[in-house]
Amino acid sequence: MDRQVEVVAGDHVLNRVAGAVILVAHREQGRLTPDSQAVVAARALGELVVDATAQAPAEPGRLVARQATRWLMKEAERISPGAPIEFGILSAADNGGLAIFLHGSVTAVLAGSVVEYYRGSDAAFTVDRVAEPPARAAAVFIDESRRRPPELPERGIGSLIEGLAPAAGAVVWFEGEPVVSRRPSHPAGARRRAMEPPPPTAAFDAERDPEPEAIPLDPNLIPTRTSNRIPASLDADPALEPADPDTEHLDLHRAPTEMGGSRETSGTNPAPKPDPDLQRRLEATAKATALTVKVLGFKCARAHPSDPRSAFCTVCGMPVDQTQQIAEVIRPPLGMLVLDDGMTYMVTADAVVGRDPEQSEPARAGLLPLRIDDSSGGMSRAHAEIRLVNWDITLIDHGSTNGTRVRPPGYRDWIRLQPNQPFTLIAGAEIMLGNRVLRLEPIAPPPFG
Known part of the structure; x- marks a missing residue:
């Protein structure tokens, strides 16, 4: 500028x-x-x-x-x-x-x-x-x-x-x-x-x-x-x-994530020393940013909280020891929604999505309102809800007039959701609300090694 x-x-x-x-x-x-x-x-x-x-x-x-x-x-x-x-x-x-x-x-x-x-x-x-x-x-x-x-x-x-x-x-x-x-x-x-x-x-x-x-x-x-x-x-x-x-x-x-520094690690599978104070700092940071939901999970070598079903860390993409004992951890953001114009929404909490969701009943109940402009007339004021269940992101059509459609990765056709029935999203899934399309992307980089 x-x-x-x-x-x-x-x-x-x-x-x-x-x-x-x-x-x-x-x-x-x-x-x-x-x-x-x-x-x-x-x-x-x-x-x-x-x-x-x-x-x-x-x-x-x-x-x-x-x-x-x-x-x-x-x-x-x-x-x-x-x-x-x-x-x-x-x-x-x-x-x-x-x-x-x-x-x-x-x-x-x-x-x-x-x-x-x-x-x-x-x-x-x-x-x-x-x-x-x-x-x-x-x-x-x-x-x-x-x-x-x-x-x-x-x-x-x-x-x-x-x-x-x-x-x-x-x-x-x-x-x-x-x-x-x-x-x-x-x-x-x-x-x-x-x-x-x-x-x-x-x-x-x-x-x-x-x-x-x-x-x-x-x-x-x-x-x-x-x-x-x-x-x-x-x-x-x-x-x-x-x-x-x-x-x-x-x-x-x-x-x-492929380089851990030449002094301490080398090759394509670095194993940096865990930071014993990282969990304390994560909790303090999480409280300051309203990320205070605790779930059961694993920790990677860097002590990041991670989905126990994944072989790679949810935060940094490093391999996770699947033999460790499961423990209570603070859930990190589970993904990023990227709108078709490039705007992004971090998936950190339950949310209601629509063209004017601020005054909707879900927003008054505590859901984060995510407003998306749509000139087609096909998006409702409170069109759909995003609910986080443990480590999953679910999408629920809020009984919208024109419906909510999802296209999972690898699919050619769109799937219309049944009203008020949760649909679990995975990375790469696309969501159509009215005339707008969102894509769910992971926060962590791709796995390596």
Whole structure:
């Protein structure tokens, strides 16, 4: 987004990178430092945005949302053990739209002829929306008070082109002409690298590679960390670490579970040491994000809770020891529903789906309302329910006028559900509600080994 991004003064962290705006809440005591969890998270999310923009330069928003969701599941715990990382991302979406991704106490504001508010704290896990660019401005704020909605400040002359800044929020002004960046942006470098053989981590620090000309890569350059590793600021000086020859020709972004690190593991079947504190941190994080349902299950070598019927971990995809004793664990998200326009819904709790489910009886009974726009007239206000039963995701037609249809993976024809009869979904299944189609995708990467 080549627009003026004005910084609202505050004590949190704002990162402008590859045209996107990333705001991360600073919840630790004391002032911000380079090692603060919010700063580390902002840099890690910045790398994620750069990678997504390299793959979809004109419209990275959908990919940013999907990668941010997986980052929350796999990497956020390493940066902030036991405490959720609250953040918001505004990025460009297809057809000139604006992608909004929120997690935790973060609010997005769209100011046009009317003012719209999106609150991360109102969602069971995340807010993932694509909206039309507002006529005036879009903003993202860290919630300091739940009672008073944030207000847009008067427009100033400042504009953050790129980099980090302390902030309470950020305003992207859509009025007037776009702002032209005065220096090369990360996506340009990413597109240049796409024409060359990719380096070991598919990304270099922009400050170490500032030249816009396409030149041969210097073998002495030090690659940055990928999103499936701990950010560099958590380790001792990463610039002193030699490149790992075992990963030289591998794209770690496409195989995040196949490499466990050259120092501790090797080969295609890594067995990292279990973290004895991970369960405690999982429980603390789960309580903070309303994921408090306990079920019977197994744990993988990384102590992730997993479906006992699966040979691979529900969270990370690692093999699971099927001979261990079953125990009570906190159930992780069971999947991700991807709408036909790219919007995603994390399956974390029972939900009611329809074109206007907020005031429906299931929503008043406590089900999460998932609203889907449908101009065909074939979707009911409260069309269907998603119910989680132990480790299964079931779909129930709510007696809708036009019915609910499901196409399991490998099937050619659609199956119309009987009203009020649960149907168990599996990964790859498609759901038709009115004229809209959703697909259930797994959270964990494919099994390896």
